[in-house]
Amino acid sequence: MKAKNQRLTLLILAIAAVLAAVLLGMSALKDQAAYFYAPADVARKGVPLDQAVRIGGMVKDGSIQRAADGVTIDFIVGDETDAVIPVRFTGIVPNLFQENSGVVAEGRFLPSGVFVASEILAKHDENYMPPELAGARHKTETLE
Template identity: 55%
Template sequence: MSSNPSGGIKPKHQRLVLIIVALVALVGAGLLAAYALSNQASYFYVPADLVKAPPEQGRAIRLGGMVEKGSLKTRSDGITIDFIVGDGKARVPVRYTGITPDLFVEASGVVAEGRMEGQTFVADNLLAKHDENYVPRQMGDMTPEQAKQVVAETQ
């Protein structure tokens, strides 16, 4: 005879079934999220890696390196630029259409988000990098004491 007079599942077994169902749902959600992210992931390459083992054409990637001196050219439309990103081992030509970040200059670091089209990297977005000595343009002419005062006033 069953100790459960209603003839259903014992409460102890109900909890066990609920825990198993919750774990299966959690694992399923995790696998689904991982699959979705793998399709949207944007892998990071330096020029040497990109030249050695290029990704398939049109795949979203990030290219990081230094903008080579003398390589920055603006096309006749005024908003498309061509430049070369290098890492000391390889060079990759880049094309970007849009407004460049304020810190984007030759001989500076850049991370470009985009895709390969033939031998050219077509960037959709540029992220300019600066060194640890960066000072905002508005504070460039200030003495260290004036800069400290401005910082103190903004806190």
């Protein structure tokens, strides 16, 4: 076999191996991918019932309702366009989760339009400081 043909064969094999690795990686990540929707996106495009998605927005004031079991909560996520998504979550919510704060929830939509979250991530702004440090800082500032 000539050297030119050998190089061409090796190049084709290398391209095929890289392509196979990329396709394998994409198929492995397909089940792990979660698309992000804002309430306005859901209102405009509808709800994807068959896939795991993430929604994000602000927890509406006065919308948090705790069930009698102590771990299930219902709340409403909204955005600046006044579009809202009702959310149900069963589990322990993060300490930062509260009304009028940002939240990202991962889960699935029910046919009724309710979003059943499997995970809640509370967001904070750039000025956030843990309560323990905020209290210590406040005491230091008052002593000076």
